[in-house]
Amino acid sequence: MADRLLQLLNEHRALIYKVARLYANDAEDQKDLFQDILVAVWQSWSRFENRSQFSTWLYRVALNTALSWNRREKKRQAIENQLEWHEVTDDPRQEQIDLLYHQMRRLDPISRMLLSLRLDGYELPEIAEISGMTINHVSVKIHRAKQQLTTWIQSNPTQ
Amino acid sequence: MDTKQPDPINELWVMMNSAANQPPVQLPDAEYMIRKAVDPLHKLRKNIRINSGYGVFFILIGIYVMVSSPFFWVRFLLGIMVAGMVANIVYNEYLIRKVLLTPPADQNIRLRLSMIHYRMKQALRTIEYVAIFFYPLSITAGFVLALADSGKLSLIETDKTLQAILIGSYFVFTPLCFFLTRWLNKVAFGKEVARIGQLVKEMED
Numbered sequence: 630m631a632d633r634l635l636q637l638l639n640e641h642r643a644l645i646y647k648v649a650r651l652y653a654n655d656a657e658d659q660k661d662l663f664q665d666i667l668v669a670v671w672q673s674w675s676r677f678e679n680r681s682q683f684s685t686w687l688y689r690v691a692l693n694t695a696l697s698w699n700r701r702e703k704k705r706q707a708i709e710n711q712l713e714w715h716e717v718t719d720d721p722r723q724e725q726i727d728l729l730y731h732q733m734r735r736l737d738p739i740s741r742m743l744l745s746l747r748l749d750g751y752e753l754p755e756i757a758e759i760s761g762m763t764i765n766h767v768s769v770k771i772h773r774a775k776q777q778l779t780t781w782i783q784s785n786p787t788q
Numbered sequence: 789m790d791t792k793q794p795d796p797i798n799e800l801w802v803m804m805n806s807a808a809n810q811p812p813v814q815l816p817d818a819e820y821m822i823r824k825a826v827d828p829l830h831k832l833r834k835n836i837r838i839n840s841g842y843g844v845f846f847i848l849i850g851i852y853v854m855v856s857s858p859f860f861w862v863r864f865l866l867g868i869m870v871a872g873m874v875a876n877i878v879y880n881e882y883l884i885r886k887v888l889l890t891p892p893a894d895q896n897i898r899l900r901l902s903m904i905h906y907r908m909k910q911a912l913r914t915i916e917y918v919a920i921f922f923y924p925l926s927i928t929a930g931f932v933l934a935l936a937d938s939g940k941l942s943l944i945e946t947d948k949t950l951q952a953i954l955i956g957s958y959f960v961f962t963p964l965c966f967f968l969t970r971w972l973n974k975v976a977f978g979k980e981v982a983r984i985g986q987l988v989k990e991m992e993d
């Protein structure tokens with residue numbers, strides 16, 4: 630069972646990495662959150678019943694953890710020794726990607742969650758189900774968040 | 789994946805996803821992930837456990853003084869204090885095991901945040917109210933121990949001034965300590981409770 634989970638986590642670690650970058654500002658905090666999400670997944674794994682796709686279930690766990698995650702100062706030494714984390718520097722798209730992460734983090738946490746789900750292709754009823762919000766509310770918040778993000782990116786493309 | 793109207797945000801997102809397909813991170817080993825997750829409720833559970841630890845320490849001291857003291861009033865009041873502390877530890881265990889459970893991370897997000905928020909508020913409120921009952925007991929025990937130590941315990945039954953000071957100290961220190969507890973809770977957890985409460989509110993509109 631542990632082997633299967635590890636294999637799934639390895640296949641989907643990009644999603645966890647993305648959520649960690651969306652909800653934590655610097656690399657240290659991102660490592661911290663990444664690790665907390667892994668632990669939350671590990672603890673919730675027995676409840677995964679194949680009723681939804683693993684990626685959807687993982688997204689939900691990751692967002693739940695990110696939203697209740699609180700930046701901590703003390704707990705870093707253990708993580709640094711365990712997580713192999715490299716800063717990407719040679720990707721030519723890195724500047725634009727960093728800009729998107731930066732601007733996404735300016736959104737409030739709920740809008741950030743809803744917009745990232747939407748941009749990853751989830752339909753409004755699915756997002757409503759994952760978040761526990763009404764479809765109408767989800768729709769309004771996504772629309773506003775996207776408008777806001779577009780304005781920020783267009784007005785300050787190199788920041 | 790979303791293939792609706794192409795716009796700058798979608799294009800950037802697709803680019804970001806393709807870059808994130810090779811995340812610059814490797815998973816730690818399984819053993820490492822088994823360790824307990826830290827969440828807002830975990831911090832509160834930890835504080836309550838520390839509180840129980842102090843409780844055990846004072847219970848042991850209380851029992852020792854009770855056994856070694858020849859004075860009835862010392863034994864009686866310390867007995868009440870020890871019983872109260874035992875009740876507090878039992879109640880702490882109830883909070884840790886029944887109230888402050890971390891909700892599963894795979895349920896709907898609003899519900900989970902609401903549960904965390906409610907449980908934190910409930911635990912903090914009850915800790916504050918339990919404190920109201922403890923301070924008079926602690927004040928009385930302090931008086932009795934000091935009087936017994938100086939061999940003047942009988943004054944507590946006869947000296948009107950001493951009785952007035954004791955009763956006055958209930959009225960002054962009990963609310964003072966209650967608000968001190970409330971303030972300490974606010975310093976330790978207030979920001980977190982407010983932050984999660986705000987998230988829940990935003991999702992409920």
